[in-house]
Amino acid sequence: MSKVKYYYDSDTQSYRKIERRKGRRIGIVMLSILGSFLAGFLLLVIYLNIPQIVTPKEKALKRELQNMELQYGLLNKKMNQIQNVLANIEDRDNNIYRVYFEANPIPEEQRRAGFGGINRYKDLEGFDNSKLIIETSKRMDILTKQLVVQSKSLDEIAELAKEKESLLASVPAIQPVKNEDLSRIASGYGWRTDPFTKVRKFHHGMDFSAPRGTPVYATGNGRVERADNRATGYGNHIRVDHGYGYTSLYAHLYKYNVRIGQRVQRGDIIGYVGSTGRSQGPHLHYEIFKDDQRINPINFYYGNLSPEEFDKVLEKAQQENQSLD
Structure with missing residues (x-):
């Protein structure tokens, strides 16, 4: 219940009750609403024009x-x-x-x-x-x-x-007889004079003249395929299967140092120089096969010869002389 308010009327010298006017009350309400609206608008403008508030x-x-x-x-x-x-x-x-x-x-x-x-x-x-x-x-x-x-x-x-x-x-890559053990390179690959018939005949290998008993070395890794004297003219000989289509042959040996089926490494002593079979003196007859075809061994000495030594071997091997077998 609202309080009743009075005021003193000097004319009547009495207190009179204050009567509220309806129009004034409505104005106050409208003014309040307008003030609230303006305050909200101002707050919105301020909010939109200041940096965003980040939590x-x-x-x-x-x-x-x-x-x-x-x-x-x-x-x-x-x-x-x-x-x-x-x-x-x-x-x-x-x-x-x-x-x-x-x-x-x-x-x-x-x-x-x-x-x-x-x-x-x-x-x-x-x-x-x-x-x-x-x-x-x-x-x-x-x-x-x-x-x-x-x-x-x-x-x-x-x-x-x-x-x-x-x-x-x-791959066969070294000389089968060391240079210091050689007497000479007696004959190379190619047409040579046969020592027995004196007729020109194709010589399929290289002859290394050396004293009887001189070590013969395997020229590449492989497996001994043959070590016998059952091939015509070769006497005691060894064949090493190197794989990849390569085979090396060592003929006219004095004796063997390996057996059939044995694995050998390049540089192993496999036999000794002799003069067995169709031979005119102690020497090693050396051949290389590639895919069952004889090829020139001179191209396979890069493993232990210097360029100068190779040139000398090449020069001697190219001389068309008499072979020893």
Whole structure:
């Protein structure tokens, strides 16, 4: 219940009750509403013209987002570096390693092949940084695939290297009699005079004249295929199967130092110079076969002769003289 207010009327010298006017009451209400509206409008203008108020949680999320963008940027820089290194390896793989081991290069389309089919990155769409995330993910996937291709290629190169190492160790590559033990190189590969018939005849090997009992060395890794005297004219002889289509033959031996089936290494003593079979004096008759065809042994002494020594051997081997067998 509202309080009744009075005022003193000096004319009547009495207190009279204050009567409230309806119009004034309505004006006060309207004025209050207008004041509230103006205050709200002013607050809205102020809010729109001052920096947005950020909560601590929003600040933390913003910092996390900035850190993520920074990390993605650094990741892309690292991928650029890796891509450059990988490109260098790919170039050496195709133009050095595979050329050396006589292997076909990997086609560029195989190295750069992408990913077909469904959209692999659909779950990454719809975010503020979707483009950055999707592009980085694509680069990472492609780089991973290229690394897998290159890794398989290097595995293949490693196998080829093992095979090449075995080939290089097996190919006959040294002189079967040491230079210090030689009396002379009696005859080379080619047309020579037969010591018994005096007729020109093709000589399929090289004759190394040396004293009886001089060591004879295996010229490459392999397995002794024969060690007998059952081949016409060769007398006591040894055949070593080197693999890869190569076979070496050592004839007119005094005696053997190996047995059939034995594995030998390049430089092992396998026998001793003699004059058994169709021979006119102590010497080693040496032949090389490639795919069952006799070839000139002069091309296979790179393993233990200097260029000067090889030139001397070549000069003597080319002289058309009389052979010793």
